[in-house]
Amino acid sequence: GAVVSQHPSRVICKSGTSVKIECRSLDFQATTMFWYRQFPKQSLMLMATSNEGSKATYEQGVEKDKFLINHASLTLSTLTVTSAHPEDSSFYICSAPTSTGAGEQFFGPGTRLTVL
């Protein structure tokens, strides 16, 4: 299957700092990428859809000024958690659909964010 990478895999930061997470499609181009958040023992929650060359589309209840998304190229999307607080501690996962148009999404390995 298609390969999606994420960096970093784990980050610990102090409250009030900003954290940038990168998501890359390694062997295919992705005009769209998705960002999810998952709290322990809970389901995936879609945060936003990242669109190459245009603004991201955020799900209801997700603060676009807090979770900045930039889709800089056909293989890279970044999520920046600004002024992170302990309640932002979570598992952040990106995914990218293949070009088949049928909806198969491949997930990155995820980033574990801990805000102290």
Place this chain on the structure above:
Amino acid sequence: QKEVEQNSGPLSVPEGAIASLNCTYSDRGSQSFFWYRQYSGKSPELIMFIYSNGDKEDGRFTAQLNKASQYVSLLIRDSQPSDSATYLCAVGFFGNEKLTFGTGTRLTIIP
């Protein structure tokens, strides 16, 4: 509101038996159906997808789709302890890359 429903479990199955995971969806026009496996602390990985009514087999896994009943299932034959994970059902539409995920069923294979 598009919904995908799964029994959260946990579902316990003896090793070697068949594990049956079920999923129902609310949007009758849904066209694509996916099963993902997620180990604890890891991201989801795609196991199977199915688009047409009927069965689709891949090794020990069989996906079953019944669009009339808005029901999709995943059967795991000869269950192994390594199959213990949370299984996520996802539903989508052709041409729309966004998927709607269920909350997942936690499966435990008992040695």
